[in-house]
Amino acid sequence: MSGWVDGLFAPFVEFSFMRRALVACLALGLGCGPVGVLLTLRRMSLMGDALSHAVLPGAAIGFLIAGFSLTAMSLGGFAAGLTVALLAGLVTRFTGQREDASFAAFYLISLALGVLIVSSRGSSVDLLHVLFGTILAVDDASLLLVASIASLTLLTLALIYRPLIVECFDPGFLRSVQARGTAYHLMFLVLVVLNLVAGFQALGTLMAVGLMMLPAAAARFWAQEVWSMAAVAAGIAVLSGYIGLLLSYHHDLPSGPAIILTAGMAYLLSIVLGHRDGLIVRFLPRKHLQT
């Protein structure tokens, strides 16, 4: 029994790289959870995916210039993600192109460019690093970066929470009581890109978006207001990080996929068990109430 309980804590007590990884997951979850909830509410779930791929060429250029430096790769990734988000946004506003189509177009260009750059100069091992991340090799500098991004995200969200939600729920009303909500939308897109950059350090560009979308998608089965959904999503993200790290330690699995698969399990369980629209509630309904 004590061995079993030990297994829950020992890896983190014993190894500093596990402690760093855990703290990184904590920070990532706190930032990514709420951002993911707002992305799903804005019906932009797949935009997060597109942006996460768009980060790649920037990270690759950073890699070419400075080698395996997380700072350089993060800066590059941030610039590339933001460029794609802004270009897609501008094309949507000034032409008739729909937002999802223009995001898809730009991220595909960006992704191909990224793979081209990495494979022409680096080895396939490097490419794997960029694509799948290295949460067990997070150093102090990148830990600081991830934590700063999480703090900045929560602070910014607190400041723009009300208009962001109104812009999402009833954009016409926001326009009728004050100027356009475009500024809030842009600030939010910056937060999305920042969190993807934070996530890609740990989980790689391919899976960074997993910790954003899976907990958010699960949260809607448990809560019915935005703030509670964000809290549930952050909780699921942090727990997925913890459990995923334990699984990867005890069963010698790669940590990134272990974390995302844990979040995926949380999503599947929520579909079945969630008390808001979950399958059990839907197919085993309780007796209805009097009118």
Place this chain on the structure above:
Amino acid sequence: MHPAALSLDNLTVCYDRHPAVHHLSGAFAGGSLTAIVGPNGAGKSTLLKAIMGLLPATTGRIDHAALARSDIAYLPQQAQIDRQFPITVLDVVLLGHWQRIGALRAVTAELRAKAVAALAAVELNDFQRRPIRSLSAGQFQRVLFARMLLQDARLILLDEPFTAIDARTTADLLDVVRAWHAEQRTVIAVLHDLEQVRAHFPETLLMARSGIAWGRTAQVLTPDNLRRARQMAEAWDESAPPCGVRP
């Protein structure tokens, strides 16, 4: 007569050069209760959007007199509202306090009490904590009226507020409109039910892109005027020549 709250001076509003509102001039008196009627495509909603500044005037101008944006409340026709959004009825109504709370200021107990009172005024007691996704179309329209009650606006624009709303809800919401009128607020509503207009709206603007008649409802809604409004060309003529009316 009260001074005009809003006047239109030779206003034309176009979509791709095709006018939806055509050389319309006139004034809504302060404290007046006006119905805008006319066939589909007559430019009624376009006029309200232009008044709100959501569409630019192609020619002519709209004089808002002393009204600021915060003095105008607007209920669009097909609000782009996400009715599945996870938000409670009370939170939606509280948005009516936007001019007082903005993005950052707190909702005080006093503001909250006013919101609860507004919900009571549209007969939605005990709905505060309900998520909006559980409301019917009529209940949701009551919520939007409660939100407008809090906006405390001097000019209120309603675009087909009673379409797809049952008789009892319509009657209740008409009471709200009458109360606004009694408080000397200027109310402009786009409507289709002529009986309703004759019964509750003292003034009417009948339009078919151009203004057909504007004034006391009984003098506007005559068979002759209504026939002229119906004759408006529905078609969008691609080869229409440029308009010859002097601006």
